Amino acid sequence: MSEVMTGKQALLEMLKAEGVEFIFGNPGTSEGPIIDLLGDYPEFRYILTLQESVAVGMGESYARATGKASFVSLHVDSGLANGIALMLDALNTGTPMVVTSANYDVRKITEGKTDLAELVRPVTKWAVELSHAEQIPSAIRRAFNEANSHPKGPVYVGFTANALEGSAEMNIIPSRQVYDATPPNPAGITEAASLLMKASRPIMMVGDRVSDDGAMEQAVELAELLGLPVYQSRGAEVSFPTTHGQFLGILSLRAADHRAILQRADLVLAVGMGAFEELFYWGDVILKPETKLIHIDPIPGGVGKSEPTDVGIVAHCGLALAALTATIKPKLSASDKTEIANRVKAVVRESQESREAFDQSVVAKWDNKPMTPARMMSELAAALPENAIVVDDSVSNRAVLRHYFQATKRGDIRGYRGQSIGGGIGATMGTQCANPDRPVFGIIGDGSAMMTVQGLWTAANDNIPCIFVICNNGMYRILKVNFNTYQKDVLELPETSGGRLLYSDFGTPFDMAAIANSMGVHGERIVSPEEIRPAVERAVASGKPALLDMVIDGSL
Template sequence: MRPIEALLEIVRGEGVTRVFGNPGTTELPLIDALAEADDLEYVLGLQEGSVVAMADGYARATRRPAFVSLHVAAGVANGLIGMLNAMRSRTPLVIVAGQQDRRHLIQDPMLSGDLVGLAAAATKGAVEVQHARDLPIVLRRAFAAAVRPPAGPVLVSVPMDLLEERGQVIVPGRSPLAAPGPAAGGIAAAADLLAAAGRPVVIAGDGVGRAGAVGDLVAVAERLGAIVHHQPMNDGVDFPGGHPLHAGMLPPRNALIREILARYDAALIVGCHAFMPHHYTAGAAVPDGLPIVQLDEDPAEIGRNFAVRLGLTGDLGGTLRALAVRLNGRVPQARARTEAAAAEHGRERAAVEARARAAYDAVPLDPLAAAHAVAAGLPDGAVVVEEAITVGMRLRSVLRQDLPGSYVHTVGGGLGWGIGAAIGHRMGDPGRPVVAVLGDGCAMFGLQGLWSAARHQVPVAFVVMNNGEYRTLKDTLDEGGGPSAEHGRYVGLDLAPPELDWASAARLFGIGALRAGSAAELRDAVASVKDLEAPLLIEVPVGGHPSGRSSGRDAGP
């Protein structure tokens, strides 16, 4: 079997049906072979950032590693932002990057470079294959490594001449994926500590959603009557948003996290990569002396940034189920705690609803009202792919999604991810409507992804919140009280003028567009996405920073 044939046999055996890529000369052997592979669809992206983002969304929807093909050093460099997002969000990807012909690599030919060195910091592992006979083994290892906790992207650099060698290679059989590990030890001690607490709290990390253990965590929280917070900037639904015990997301600042956790006398932290603060504040995120039970699949997470009383490493679902059994009937006050939490959280949610509805008539739309209109219009079973910094934070306060997988975000921070991720997610789970909520600045980073949506007729609604500025940066400067806030002059933070014409941008890529000028129009437009048969861009003019320099269509000089 020739090397290129071995590559295709392996990806088929790993369950791959789509190849996400942008080709160049080093990928021609693969492109040529795919001409005879009717069972493998090539999903073309116009830039590698979009390619990797599509694969990221697809892998999350299918819960399998996605397969990516990138072109030489420049393609790897363009794709690094997507690899970084996948690395931080624990998305399994196998990325094959074409290297220049080995026969003249010593001459530093055009397009060549250190692909492994480029990718090393943004992947779980990176390797360049030097012998055709090693290619099948390296690929098998890459697929296994991509899903092994902590999951993430793995890059394999393949010189183009290697794929065209005439020698025979042997494809090793595929081993079954490793079964989930056993439940962690120490469950009895953890149950004792948590049951004895008067004010327990649970922190739901993104590992819970990835492990399919949301229901198991709910059982533990209900037996304790414990308040539950999502980790800062959570990437998914790790606890039902409408549950009476759910108190929302922890803010991404250590001082604020510490202030919240100081209310409790014990904490269970599950599947959470530290707390990943955004803005620096002095001190640790955890109050001194707080007894913590930390559970994770990855032993490196235990006690990573703070001391824990008990560290449990093992399968999240199995461990949580065993913990729930141990806690059953041991906390008689759990029901009263849950009822008190329901009343408190009900008041808080009602207050947010009232503020949002009070702003429904603002023109351009208030960010909270825009977020509320999106949440109110979502069809049953819809998936929200969110990359909207200002509106996105408001959206988190009004979303009440209970179904796992119905909210998708990346904690990686590499902008331009949202458009591609939404496309890939709908491809991977075509039965669920997908609404991508995008900031105008974020959308500009990944705009070329719209072409792929049009080419493959992927019915995603791209909701672009247009405030004509980087408002979150202005707000941050305001908090600091520096010259920008004092004088109302923000350098490099305005996108208007000139005004971005989103309808024209959609038409450029062959996508329909509409403009929602009110909260009611936005709610109705989002509700209609259940019937989409082609991609649609919905522009939403949103009020800007109080400086007045930018506010959607009303932006002035």
């Protein structure tokens, strides 16, 4: 039934109808009408941030944790612009978010008024600015529909003062679920199954959309059926159990030995990912001419986009993997099963040997001061509660973190995904908001943490009881690592200078614990491995936000 109401009331009524619980925001004068009315809506929890990237970071991780679009409220053009970097990451990685801000009176056009929708159109699926109150319900309904539909991503709705303060007769009707789990084409499944059965050195690569589609079980079933070694691409979500004997870790083209893995394979099954997305240019074709590529992804236009593809299937990851298993299973002969059993043994042995080699490689420096990242991660992993969620924004220490922290299901580890740094503090708090009954630990590089350090105040102000663990190596280590890779492997120079890269060291060190304490978050500075477990136990027992500032070695 329609009802006469103001635009600002219609906005909040629509958010209530959409089931929104949290508003992650940084308000300004133009958003005053919305903020003023929130007192009449106690069902919303407004999380006040002091910098827009914190709000967007919280919204991004909250959306991934809950599986539905989050709501972020920013300020006019200046605040909106501050959120663009993380909005771009959300667009590129498919995170559903509804982002809004308010503009001034539409009659101020002669003085100059920013076109807010145009400002963010390159980083959103859909962007619109409203000038009439009666536009709000349908625009918000479409915004949530767009954000939650494949390809998922951020959308933007702007409101002029006229739209917020105007009145009209309106219908408050929320968006409904769109059933967009696309089944695979049978011909593609048949061809893919034939190639998989012929391959002698196949590998599987899984990306985040395997996890997003809830397809981990189907990925495991097919991997076990064929004895496939499994690698994760851009491991922000858990797409394959890291404890599984056939899991061989994250595959990164920046590592020469990882590129060699692709060169040895005669078939690559890439599922739920962009094929071989990478920072550096490794050639227009990554695989050898004789290597077959089967690419499965739910995103139209993503399959075959960058790498020559033998079989491309646009489909829900789970439905496609299940169809492959159902097609292949009855066709396996006794000799096939023997070959697969031998392959499984070889893959499991390789996985075990890889882990043992890593463990052996860190022994010599195990007791060094400052402690190595490996020692820090080992002690931290042993100290965390069993039900803890780990948010990974460890940047250059990600490979070490993933060695010591294991995950069996989606959400056990949630990496910040995208090309920006600075998302970790917000992502940690957003994950905690979505999982109030589990302890959340954000493991964050010091450079990334300083990008949005204001977020610590938000954790204290709203008593978000997450625990921030800072990898304090006193540098932008990722820049040094990447520059070494660029010089050695891209430019093929005989010597590298990443370790001496200018303007990547923090000559004046950060005392992150002191910064945390100044913002109302309990902070401890940790320099010895023996201090880690007691500090973790104190932080968890407090039931309040805490920061553990771990001083570690950053040498390359």
